[in-house]
Amino acid sequence: MQLVAVVHKRVARRALIRLTTCCVLLVLACCLPHPAQADPTTTSRAERHSPTPASRDELLEIQRKIQTLRGKIMSATVAVQVGRANGSGVIIDDEGHVLTAAHVAGQPGRMAIIYLSDGREARGVTLGMNQELDAGMIRISDPGAWPHAPLGSSATVREGEFCLATGHPGGYDVGRPPVLRWGRVLKNEPSALLTDCTLVGGDSGGPLFNLDGKVIGIHSRIGKNLTINVHVPIDPFRSSWDRLAQGEIWGLLDSEEKSESASADGASPRERRARQTVPPPPQGGGAWLGVVEDRTAQDVARVQSVAPGSPADLAGLQPGDIILSVDETAIGSFAELQSAIRRNRPGAIVTIHARRDQQVYELRARLKPR
Amino acid sequence: MSSPNRYYYALGMIALGAICGWGFDLYQRNQVDSNPLQFVRRPVSVQTRDDAELLGRLLDQIDNSWEVGKNHMLVRSAFRDVVADARKSTVRVLINGHQVAMGTIVDPDGYVLTKASEVVAKGDITCQLYSRGRKSARVVGVLPQHDLAMLKMQARNLQPVHWYTQAVPEVGSLLATPNLNYEPLAVGVVSLAPQEIANNGVLGIRVRNQDRGPMITDVVDESAADKAGIAEGDIVLRIDDRPINTSDELVSLINQRLPGEEVELFVRRQDEELSLVATLGRRADLDQENSNFQSFLGGELSFRRTGFQSVLQHDTFLLPEHCGGPLVDLEGRVVGINIARAERIASYALPASAIVPWIDGLKTGEYESLVVRQQRHSKTTRE
Incomplete structure (x- = not known):
């Protein structure tokens, strides 16, 4: 009996020691910083997502912003014709640089006709393009003062942010102003912005604006669902401005081209x-x-x-x-x-x-x- | 209890406390952010069975699982005050139990405006009110040029819409399409000021002017002309009662007619004169062009979506069966009726000022004779 009791006692003690060790380890684990807290790159949901409007007053504020911007964004939005291709574009400086989609511009050095929303027509020349991203550029060659919209930054665009799309859906229709659409940014990736501003053929190359009236994207392509509207983010236009302006064409998706375009990330x-x-x-x-x-x-x-x-x-x-x-x-x-x-x-x-x-x-x- | 045991006991209690604390910490973390990986997509919260029924198909089309989309429940909830009145004047129009349109109550005694081409002569009509009660209804008047029909239910003390006719909302105004629920069905923005949408009935032919009149040089396979038996080489003499002398006359006359309408063509083929009846098609069905194809990406379109004198274009995601109900601005004012789902990027609304003058006539059956015509017309198009 006594022997059994001793054995039991020993087993119990060993179990207790094990338990204690575990507990001490757990306490230590609690003291250590949580991985999510230690890592500054993990942002909370609230920071990453733009807030959702909660009341009619907030909606009225959004509407007020849209109404204020309306004239400016419409006047900078243009219809673009290059050969048989028909699309849209946006003038972004007083030198007459027009951003559009690569599939609208087609090739560098081609003649383009730009239709402004005030009824003016101007001639231009297609410049460079990044075909992988579908980014293209045109420069108006006629002299004149051109209404233009400021460039924003796509890196800071938050998911859920409200945005506006303009363009010439179905092609340029004389007398019809650019058609306005409203939506939110659903996804922001380095190579594409996704919104629920619906697009259709003819919109390609048209601008996506944030509610500060700055260009954050260029319309590129759509999917089957109404929520699949893809825009080229504006940052790659900025970072490859010189290449575009000099009429360079790249991004043909062959491996050599790919490694070259990857050089933009500063790797040796x-x-x-x-x-x-x-x-x-x-x-x-x-x-x-x-x-x-x-x-x-x-x-x-x-x-x-x-x-x-x-x-x-x-x-x-x-x-x-x-x-x-x-x-x-x-x-x-x-x-x-x-x-x-x-x-x-x-x-x-x-x-x-x-x-x-x-x-x-x-x-x-x-x-x-x- | 011996002293070492007391020591272990105390340590155990501390550890237990620590575990509880850790657990609570985790719990709190989950309250703020249920997933540290921040999943990009999450299913939308559908609250009631009616919601599910009404929104189900729309959700399919728009893939509304985006939690940051403009039509997410949270955004639509912000529009509750906006649609608080108008939703009580909104009905669902059902035919044989299936929703075909929305309707707009225009009179406390059960008069409801809706989209004629989806409702008239299709079967037994039932209207569901915001209180969820259902009433059977009948057509008392039809106005084909606006595609409006007036329904009459046996009901009293309903809440009619208050039309806002002083102005049409400007481009950039936010809009909501009320539902029977607290939240609107979908929201959008005014895309274009009111414009005319031409009729675009097409036969599917190419014509060339000849001395004897316009001659058909080409007939598109499976087009209206093909089905009517029109052949290459036919010379068109008359359409209905109008003599035709040039190809321009022929084209403009056909373009004024609606898809689905019947026209009678008198043609000369060799030495005989033939009378052929064609039911007009629409251009989009003929063209295989990219832009037309793209317009269908993203959902069904209304059958009648052209031939309007003046419509407001907005970008609200709707389905054909969501047309016929009121459309409100942020002040909650009823600015019009959704009359067609027209394109991937566009829904059309009739402005209130274009509707109001016709209401009394529609109620008193002034246009009843047209119902018969419309019934005949929709029967032929269905065959």
Whole structure:
């Protein structure tokens, strides 16, 4: 009996010690800063999203802004005709630079006719274009003073921000002013802005304004749903202004062009080469995503490179992206990413959340066999 | 209890407290932001069964899962005060239990204006009020040029709309389309000042002037002309009772007619004269051009969406069955009636000032003879 009691006591004591250790560790864990607090790049929802209007007074304020801007944004919006292509555009300085879509401008050095909303017609010449983003530029060659709209910045555009779209849907209709549409920014990515300002053929090249009357995007393309209206963000126009103004054409999506345009991010040639050389998919069972680990990253799964044509590439993952979750499983290291991917069968579609430039993106990748 | 045990007990309690604290911290965090990864999209909150029923199809079309979209429940909630009155003057118009249009109560005694081409001669009409009660209704008058029909329900003490006819809202004014619920169905902005929308009935032919009159040189497959039996080489002599001498006369006469209308063509083919009846089509059905195709991206359009003397163009996302109800500005004033879903980018509204002069005549059945014509017309178009 006594022996049994002693054994029990010993077992109990050992259990207690274990429990205590666990508790002490937990207390320590609580004292450590929470990852979300320590990381200044993770912003709260409220900061990232523009506030939703809550009352009629706030709506009246939005309406007042629209009414105030109306005249200015209409006068800067133009119809553009290049050969048989018909589209829209926006004059952005008194030198007569017109921003439009690359697919409206077509080729550098072509003759363009610009129709202003006051009834004037002007001749112009198409300049450079980034075909990958669908960004194009025209310069009015006729002398004159041109009404223009100021450029904004697309990087600071918040999701949920109200915006205005103007353009010439269905083509230029003599006597019809530019047609106004109102909506919100649904998504802001470096290569595209998505809004619920509905667009249609003829709007291409027209401007997207914020409620300060500044140009934040250029209409590019649409999808089946009314909420899929895609605009070229304005920042790439600013950052490649010289190339556009000098009539350069790029972004043809071949690999060499791609590596060149990637140079805008300030990476050294060596770094760029490193990104380009990606090992082939490893052999063996399970599913394959096609990303290479950035070993310099600690406690995060950061992508060093993406295999061309891999599921990761097709989904839009880029070097430098930090993968936060796969199918809602949080990812804290590259090893966790690997095991989360391998759990899936080839052909499965996984939803990946990744952070890039302080923004969180949702991507979908269809995994391939290893 | 021995002293080491007391020590462990105390440590255990501290740890328990810490765990509770940690849990509470997590809970609080989740209150602020339920997902630290900030999912970009979330399903919209549909509150009532009626909401789901009414909005279901619209949500399909607009993919309204965007939590930051202009038609999200939160934004529409901000319009509650705006539509507070007008929603009580709004009805859903159902045919055999399915919604085909909205309606606008114009008289306490049960008179309702709606979109004629969706309602007249389609079946048994029922109206659902904002109180959710349903009443059967009948057509008492039709005004084809505005595509308006007057319905009469057996009802009393309804709340009619208060028309705002002094001015048409300017371009850039925000608008709401009331629903039976507290929130409007959808919101938008005035895109263009009132304009005329020409009729665009088409036959699907090419013509060339010849000495003997306009000769058909080409007939588009499956077009109205093709179905009517019009052939290349036919010379057009008359349309209905109007003699035709040139191709311009022919084209302008056809363009004044509505898609779906019947025209009788008298043509000479070799030595005989033939009478052929064609039901006009619309241009969009003929053209395979990109812009027309694009216009259909994003949802169904109203069958009757042309042939209006003056309509206000706005960008509210609507479906054909959402037309016929009132449209209000931010002051809550009824500025018109939604009369057509016209394009991906456009819905049309008849301004209040174009509606009001016709109301009394429509109520007293002054245009009743037109109902018969309309019934005959819609029967033929359905065949």
